[in-house]
Amino acid sequence: YLQKRDFLLYNRTSAKYFGDGMEFFDDLIAHIQQAETYIFLEYFIIAEGKIWDRILDALKERAAAGVEIHVIFDDFGNLTRFSDDMIQSIQDAGIEIRDFNPVHRYVNRIYFNYRDHRKIAVIDGHWAYTGGINLADEYANLFERFGWWKDSAVRIEGDGAWALAAQFIQMWEMMYDTLPNEDDYYRPRTEGPETPGFCQAFTDGPLNNPDNPMEDTFFQLISSATRFLYITTPYYAVEESMQQALCIAADSGVDVRLMMPAIPDKKYAYVVAETYWGELLRHGVKIYKYTPGFIHAKSVLVDRKMALVGSPNMDYRSFQLHFESAALLYDMPVVEELLEDMDAVMAQSALYTMEDWKKRSWLRRTFASLLKLAAIWF
Known part of the structure; x- marks a missing residue:
């Protein structure tokens, strides 16, 4: 179901690679601050800390400006790192946030093992991010857990960003409810850049x-x-x-x-x-x-x-x-x-x-x- 649509090659797409967590977060936050229509975030881990404070400030400012914002986080990935008070604060700002596969619901069943391990951010259908970086301080090496934390991510700009936007929409509608607008509303409203090569963003799941x-x-x-x-x-x-x-x-x-x-x-x-x-x-x-x-x-x-x-x-x-x-x-x-x-x-x-x-x-x-x-x- 999740792979039946928009598993396509795009050539009007550019990409930037990130091998440093702080560079990634600076870039992501800068593009969140530019959002005019919508923001989608889907992450395995969203942990309270300095990085999330910066992201949340940017999200609240955009929500106040009328930007539509939807957030998905994995319940198991955030058991001890995302408080109910924080979730309430996000909701109070007018941001839609949902937990994926709540642990208490399936703790004795195999569904417990089905986790949302994706890392997806989409802004206005024009910029999209994926990779290994979650939204947490250790990914920017703001504190040390296991020596230096080395990670990777990529930003897609242009037509190829729609592939990740479409997959977020399908996940949201499958797990929660319909979005306020038709799918085409979330397509990019500007053409992608003329660049060499092709991009194919895609997702997978059980x-x-x-x-x-x-x-x-x-x-x-x-x-x-x-x-x-x-x-x-x-x-x-x-x-x-x-x-x-x-x-x-x-x-x-x-x-x-x-x-x-x-x-x-x-x-x-x-x-x-x-x-x-x-x-x-x-x-x-x-x-x-x-x-x-x-x-x-x-x-x-x-x-x-x-x-x-x-x-x-x-x-x-x-x-x-x-x-x-x-x-x-x-x-x-x-x-x-x-x-x-x-x-x-x-x-x-x-x-x-x-x-x-x-x-x-x-x-x-x-x-x-x-x-x-x-x-x-x-």
């Missing part, structure tokens, strides 16, 4: 099953690589078919590089990820551990021609249970921006070797093998 556009896109990117394939992900717990696809790519001569955190936020997930690395290393995949801290970026780069920046992790939850969002970028200048950022990540990373993998203690190996049995739930 309602698409057994179709799986997000996982299928990862497979296509991996199989289409002829020179190099760079991937950043905070978690790695994939099905055998994707593991084999990466090994086959490396065997065929593709320079495959996987970038992951050196300081993980979930140690059990990191231990499980290690169980996959031995096979990858045997087939020539290079694995980099980002030594400054935690890399939360979810991005793929292929042959300096195609790139994906979005919200999905390389794990079962993202591919099967979560609602996710991403932007595919073809032959656009923004691909070079991502390449530069990935090169910088690798320059600050330590190469993980087969010797490192073999030196794991027997206790760590045993613990990892047991945890791997439940890896699909991490």
Whole structure:
């Protein structure tokens, strides 16, 4: 249902890449302040703090000016970070806000696992954002949780922004109620810029099953690589078919590089990820551990021609249970921006070797093998 409309290529679209959280927030807030018609926000985490205070101030000012504003946040992602008083304050400002899949309603049922992991912002149908960055202070490194927090996001400007706007509309109408206006009201009212290349923003979720556009896109990117394939992900717990696809790519001569955190936020997930690395290393995949801290970026780069920046992790939850969002970028200048950022990540990373993998203690190996049995739930 969520993928049946507007899964299209757009060429009147430009894009800007963000590899720094504070730069992303400054840009997002600047465009919120320019909103004239509407603002859509859909995020896994919206946490109270300095960043949210800045965003909320901008939202309240625009709401007072008559701009229509709708916000979706995931209930599980915000259990301890978004108070009832804050929600009431937002509603009092004339902003429509809804929680996705309330935990208390489905705590004893499988629906509890269906989370809205998307990161989407749309302003006037002309600017749209997606990526790995949630609306919280740690994403701007205003405080330290796991060393330096490294993330990624992309801003789409022009016709391609409508794809994310349409997906937000469908989510809102499916979960809550109809919006005040017809869909066409939310389309962009100005033409997009003339730029090279194409953009394809899209979403995925459990309602698409057994179709799986997000996982299928990862497979296509991996199989289409002829020179190099760079991937950043905070978690790695994939099905055998994707593991084999990466090994086959490396065997065929593709320079495959996987970038992951050196300081993980979930140690059990990191231990499980290690169980996959031995096979990858045997087939020539290079694995980099980002030594400054935690890399939360979810991005793929292929042959300096195609790139994906979005919200999905390389794990079962993202591919099967979560609602996710991403932007595919073809032959656009923004691909070079991502390449530069990935090169910088690798320059600050330590190469993980087969010797490192073999030196794991027997206790760590045993613990990892047991945890791997439940890896699909991490």
